[in-house]
Amino acid sequence: xxxxxxxxxxxxxxxxxxxxxxxxxxxxxxxxxxxxxxxxxxxxxxxxxxxxxxxxxxxxxxxxxxxxxxxxxxxxxxxxxxxxxxxxxxxxxxxxxxxxxxxxxxxxxxxxxxxxxxxxxxxxxxxxxxxxxxxxxxxxxxxxxxxxxxxxxxxxxxxxxxxxxxxxxxxxxxxxxxxxxxxxxxxxxxxxxxxxxxxxxxxxxxxxxxxxxxxxxxxxxxxxxxxxxxxxxx
Amino acid sequence: xxxxxxxxxxxxxxxxxxxxxxxxxxxxxxxxxxxxxxxxxxxxxxxxxxxxxxxxxxxxxxxxxxxxxxxxxxxxxxxxxxxxxxxxxxxxxxxxxxxxxxxxxxxxxxxxxxxxxxxxxxxxxxxxxxxxxxxxxxxxxxxxxxxxxxxxxxxxxxxxxxxxxxxxxxxxxxxxxxxxxxxxxxxxxxxxxxxxxxxxxxxxxxxxxxxxxxxxxxxxxxxxxxxxxxxxxxxxxxxxxxxxxxxxxxxxxxxxxxxxxxxxxxxxxxxxxxxxxxxxxxxxxxxxxxxxxxxxxxxxxxxxxxxxxxxxxxxxxxxxxxxxxxxxxxxxxxxxxxxxxxxxxxxxxxxxxxxxxxxxxxxxxxxxxxxxxxxxxxxxxxxxxxxxxxxxxxxxxxxxxxxxxxxxxxxxxxxxxxxxxxxxxxxxxxxxxx
Numbered sequence: 071x072x073x074x075x076x077x078x079x080x081x082x083x084x085x086x087x088x089x090x091x092x093x094x095x096x097x098x099x100x101x102x103x104x105x106x107x108x109x110x111x112x113x114x115x116x117x118x119x120x121x122x123x124x125x126x127x128x129x130x131x132x133x134x135x136x137x138x139x140x141x142x143x144x145x146x147x148x149x150x151x152x153x154x155x156x157x158x159x160x161x162x163x164x165x166x167x168x169x170x171x172x173x174x175x176x177x178x179x180x181x182x183x184x185x186x187x188x189x190x191x192x193x194x195x196x197x198x199x200x201x202x203x204x205x206x207x208x209x210x211x212x213x214x215x216x217x218x219x220x221x222x223x224x225x226x227x228x229x230x231x232x233x234x235x236x237x238x239x240x241x242x243x244x245x246x247x248x249x250x251x252x253x254x255x256x257x258x259x260x261x262x263x264x265x266x267x268x269x270x271x272x273x274x275x276x277x278x279x280x281x282x283x284x285x286x287x288x289x290x291x292x293x294x295x296x297x298x299x300x301x302x303x304x
Numbered sequence: 305x306x307x308x309x310x311x312x313x314x315x316x317x318x319x320x321x322x323x324x325x326x327x328x329x330x331x332x333x334x335x336x337x338x339x340x341x342x343x344x345x346x347x348x349x350x351x352x353x354x355x356x357x358x359x360x361x362x363x364x365x366x367x368x369x370x371x372x373x374x375x376x377x378x379x380x381x382x383x384x385x386x387x388x389x390x391x392x393x394x395x396x397x398x399x400x401x402x403x404x405x406x407x408x409x410x411x412x413x414x415x416x417x418x419x420x421x422x423x424x425x426x427x428x429x430x431x432x433x434x435x436x437x438x439x440x441x442x443x444x445x446x447x448x449x450x451x452x453x454x455x456x457x458x459x460x461x462x463x464x465x466x467x468x469x470x471x472x473x474x475x476x477x478x479x480x481x482x483x484x485x486x487x488x489x490x491x492x493x494x495x496x497x498x499x500x501x502x503x504x505x506x507x508x509x510x511x512x513x514x515x516x517x518x519x520x521x522x523x524x525x526x527x528x529x530x531x532x533x534x535x536x537x538x539x540x541x542x543x544x545x546x547x548x549x550x551x552x553x554x555x556x557x558x559x560x561x562x563x564x565x566x567x568x569x570x571x572x573x574x575x576x577x578x579x580x581x582x583x584x585x586x587x588x589x590x591x592x593x594x595x596x597x598x599x600x601x602x603x604x605x606x607x608x609x610x611x612x613x614x615x616x617x618x619x620x621x622x623x624x625x626x627x628x629x630x631x632x633x634x635x636x637x638x639x640x641x642x643x644x645x646x647x648x649x650x651x652x653x654x655x656x657x658x659x660x661x662x663x664x665x666x667x668x669x670x671x672x673x674x675x676x677x678x679x680x681x682x683x684x685x686x687x688x689x690x691x692x693x694x695x696x697x698x699x700x701x702x703x704x705x706x707x708x709x710x711x712x713x714x715x716x717x718x719x720x721x722x723x724x725x726x727x728x729x730x731x732x733x734x735x736x737x738x
Contacts, residue, residue, distance in 0.1 A: 077711060078718040079508070080725040089506050089728030090711035110729060111391040111414040117331060117398060117501040233494065292489050296643045 072097055123173040134166045156201060164194040180227050188220035210262045218254045222247040238289040238298070245282040249275035316365060316379040319471035320617050321572040322425035326370060326377045327638035328646070329423075332500045332681040332703075334398035337429065337688070339436045340419035342671045347413045347443075353388050355443035356411050359435065360386060362460050365469045365570055366426060366435055369406040375631055379426075382406070388413055393729050394502055396421055396678035396701070411439070416671070418443065424572070429657045429675065430560050431570035434458065436673075437662055444669050455661045465568070472567040477618040478611030487649035490580070491542045491551035493684050495704030503679045506710045508698040509725040510717060512659075512691050518720055522591070524598045526696070527656045530689060531555055531579055531601075532594035534654050537712035539583055539593075554580030554650040557601075560658075561614070564607040575613050577604040578650050647682035652709075659691040667693070677701050685709045 072081045072095045074088035087094055138159045145155035167190035171183040195216065199208035226243050229235040235243050252271035260266045288294050318326075325335045360367040367386060368379035386407050391414030404410050408423040420436045427435070438458045441451040445460075453459035498504070512526075519529035539553045558576045567573050579597045581588050588596075603609070620626065626634065660673045670692075676699045677686040685702045700710045707728075714724045 077715050079714050080723065082727045089726055090707050090714060111393050113390055113392045115392040115394050115397045115501070117400070293644065296648065297640070
């Protein structure tokens with residue numbers, strides 16, 4: 071019978087590693103018991119998902135395809151070639167990506183679907199910029215704002231996933247992110263049109279900061295946090 | 305639809321403890337626990353199915369489906385056949401209306417093992433063990449083994465008795481309803497969460513005599529010794545995490561009320577106590593924790609104290625305001641109460657079912673029994689214990705990747721000179737997910 075050299079516990083004859091510390095079990099060939107069979111179950115209980123991902127993707131695809139197709143047909147038949155329908159199709163395409171991206175993979179990788187959503191949005195904005203008469207705003211305005219939104223969202227999601235942010239700390243982080251984002255939006259727009267001068271975004275920052283501090287302080291009151299979780303059914 | 309209908313066995317009120325579980329169940333917290341018996345020979349599925357059919361006729365309170373009324377959940381008896389299932393590596397997952405046909409228990413089998421997974425509203429550990437023993441006895445009887453009734457095996461030729469389905473909480477409850485103590489947030493073990501449909505089970509087998517000798521040396525019971533050891537390792541884990549603020553470490557220990565009241569019910573009839581230590585008061589030695597647990601248990605686990613504890617719950621259930629609430633509001637109110645006073649207030653559960661005794665004719669065919677708690681997304685690690693045939697089976701159920709609680713617990717026992725044999729289902733899970 072094998073023993074774990076690190077934990078001192080006796081192990082099952084078929085164990086290749088100690089279940090407690092993962093230290094490998096090394097047995098001399100003479101002590102190996104090849105006749106010992108693995109008599110543990112091999113099946114896994116598949117838990118019914120409360121949400122049918124496949125059905126959702128199918129329904130969303132059909133719902134998006136119908137207006138897209140209608141737009142193309144109407145534009146082509148009654149207009150002067152494909153003009154406005156390109157915008158409709160592009161917007162519906164982006165909306166389809168946003169609706170479907172969380173359910174594309176079996177494991178829900180949040181960072182991945184946020185990145186896919188950001189790419190879809192950038193694609194839509196680029197197309198709009200490219201096709202419109204008033205162009206040139208994609209790189210100086212759309213890209214920094216979209217990347218900032220994506221970056222801040224990813225940061226909050228990752229910190230929440232790693233449990234560095236919890237409950238009302240998440241609310242505080244979102245409020246701070248809104249303030250930072252407003253500064254970036256105003257900065258990018260200012261730089262594109264005139265010169266950099268922060269005005270309205272500072273008002274947002276001044277409003278968000280005390281609210282974030284209150285949320286951070288309330289996090290220490292367990293009853294408040296539990297009450298909030300209850301009403302949100304978390 | 306009242307006592308007459310209830311007496312005919314068509315429907316059952318949920319007992320006082322059972323009302324909580326439908327309100328708080330979800331996929332991550334299915335509120336199931338599991339008991340299993342490993343026989344000395346392979347299980348024949350057809351014979352097991354026949355044994356289950358007969359056992360459910362004798363114990364109809366287990367052949368029920370959950371219904372929702374306007375004000376309360378209730379069980380309705382079902383005559384539909386409950387099918388047995390092949391055992392799985394991730395037991396105690398939530399009941400499925402399609403696979404389980406609405407039943408609140410499921411019976412599994414694999415190789416030499418017969419397992420019962422049961423929603424906690426149906427019964428507690430003692431009631432479930434009576435069902436499992438009766439099922440196994442019937443299975444053996446169908447194979448030609450004569451098993452007498454007694455030692456928790458019900459006579460299958462008899463009829464169901466009303467006392468087996470009674471809610472004895474009301475009769476047990478005392479008059480005094482002390483104010484509930486303010487619940488403080490307890491420390492919880494943290495780690496990398498596994499997907500909710502995966503659980504790890506690590507089983508430690510310990511000779512009862514070895515642990516009994518250690519407990520006797522400290523003048524405590526086996527449950528007190530295990531609880532003390534669990535509190536000690538949990539507080540050490542918290543210390544090693546170097547948190548800014550150390551929280552109290554508390555272990556919930558269920559108490560079987562049948563030892564204080566002559567109840568024969570197979571439904572829930574248990575309460576609990578929560579021995580704890582506060583690390584902010586200083587570093588506790590194991591002996592200090594043992595002494596604290598011992599005196600706490602001797603003070604709390606008495607009929608008088610338990611009468612009051614149960615009376616408080618009964619008082620809440622009979623509150624006219626709560627009774628008048630429609631079910632969907634009541635469920636949310638219970639859910640809030642559970643969030644405030646449930647697992648948030650204790651670190652883990654240690655449920656000791658005690659020594660399982662069965663008739664000698666049956667013992668010749670049963671190698672071992674096991675008891676597992678279902679997954680808990682708040683405590684992350686829970687522990688269930690039972691004794692059989694001179695061995696103590698200590699089963700840890702874990703929903704996080706890291707087995708540091710089990711390691712700390714079992715290595716603690718080994719350092720105290722108690723030999724431990726460890727098995728796990730993890731290797732199989734890794735093979736399947738690879």
